Amino acid sequence: MSELISKLKQQIVDQLNLADVDPAGIDENASLFGEGLGLDSIDALELILLMQKNYNIKIATAEEGQKIFSSVRAMADFIETHQKA
Amino acid sequence: MKLTIKKWSAINDREVILNGESKLVFASTAATDQKLEAAYRALGVAYPKFFKMDAQSKLGWLSAEYLCEGVKLFDASVGKDVALVLSNRKSSLDTDEHYQQSLTNEEEFLPSPAVFVYTLANIVAGEICIRHGIKGENNFLISESFDAASLVNYVSILFEEELCQQCLVGWVEAYHGKLRSVFAFIEKTTEGKAGLLFTIENLNQVYQTSEL
Numbered sequence: 001m002s003e004l005i006s007k008l009k010q011q012i013v014d015q016l017n018l019a020d021v022d023p024a025g026i027d028e029n030a031s032l033f034g035e036g037l038g039l040d041s042i043d044a045l046e047l048i049l050l051m052q053k054n055y056n057i058k059i060a061t062a063e064e065g066q067k068i069f070s071s072v073r074a075m076a077d078f079i080e081t082h083q084k085a
Numbered sequence: 086m087k088l089t090i091k092k093w094s095a096i097n098d099r100e101v102i103l104n105g106e107s108k109l110v111f112a113s114t115a116a117t118d119q120k121l122e123a124a125y126r127a128l129g130v131a132y133p134k135f136f137k138m139d140a141q142s143k144l145g146w147l148s149a150e151y152l153c154e155g156v157k158l159f160d161a162s163v164g165k166d167v168a169l170v171l172s173n174r175k176s177s178l179d180t181d182e183h184y185q186q187s188l189t190n191e192e193e194f195l196p197s198p199a200v201f202v203y204t205l206a207n208i209v210a211g212e213i214c215i216r217h218g219i220k221g222e223n224n225f226l227i228s229e230s231f232d233a234a235s236l237v238n239y240v241s242i243l244f245e246e247e248l249c250q251q252c253l254v255g256w257v258e259a260y261h262g263k264l265r266s267v268f269a270f271i272e273k274t275t276e277g278k279a280g281l282l283f284t285i286e287n288l289n290q291v292y293q294t295s296e297l
Binding site for chain 2: 016017018019020021038042043045046049052053
């Protein structure tokens with residue numbers, strides 16, 4: 001799991017062009033939107049793309065997306081569950 | 086009504102210019118992205134969204150930023166009295182082409198939403214308005230070449246009709262690695278205060294002075 005979290009952090013920084021953000025400094029439990037990394041609606045679309053491109057996961061509904069993208073850990077949990085299924 | 090060019094900034098492939106003086110010279114071997122990043126780093130400001138912009142928005146954002154020398158030009162309370170009038174020849178063609186290429190990739194059809202949002206020329210105006218709290222009239226004009234006559238005419242009407250108290254006007258274009266911007270900060274002429282009169286001749290001179 002920790003390996004997946006590290007990989008995800010790097011992928012988020014790359015996909016969202018977070019040039020001055022150190023992936024290791026991202027708190028995997030912190031919210032990605034608002035207070036945490038301060039991402040916006042376009043970033044949300046880029047995260048959907050990241051999941052599709054790297055993990056072949058399609059987000060079905062906005063509600064599901066809200067849950068999955070609540071934090072890096074939530075993303076990693078969802079990927080792991082998806083890969084086991 | 087007499088108007089004055091209070092300050093002007095320009096960025097080309099070689100340097101950043103403020104009021105005719107070179108502020109930063111780019112490394113001759115630097116790529117476009119590296120030049121834009123060097124100009125950003127030299128300002129010493131923290132604005133993470135800069136890195137998400139396309140080249141043209143970065144160029145316009147930097148031009149406005151150098152004009153303000155890293156300080157916000159306007160108080161939020163006067164934002165509605167500030168206008169922004171920009172122009173160029175190729176609209177957002179650089180990013181349009183980039184996005185078009187991503188659409189034609191049949192093997193990996195995953196066009197980026199972050200690229201798509203910059204496929205409009207006036208997005209650069211939006212980025213500048215957000216940064217400086219500008220809420221007044223804004224427009225982006227497309228012309229074959231730098232059209233000082235139209236810009237002076239348009240901006241003069243904005244002042245005469247009392248639609249603004251201050252205005253940023255200029256040219257911004259990033260295309261195939263070529264950078265060219267000229268921004269001028271315009272306000273009503275105050276007697277006794279130094280400044281260049283906002284005339285077609287002077288605006289053309291500013292544009293030509295900053296040419297490579």
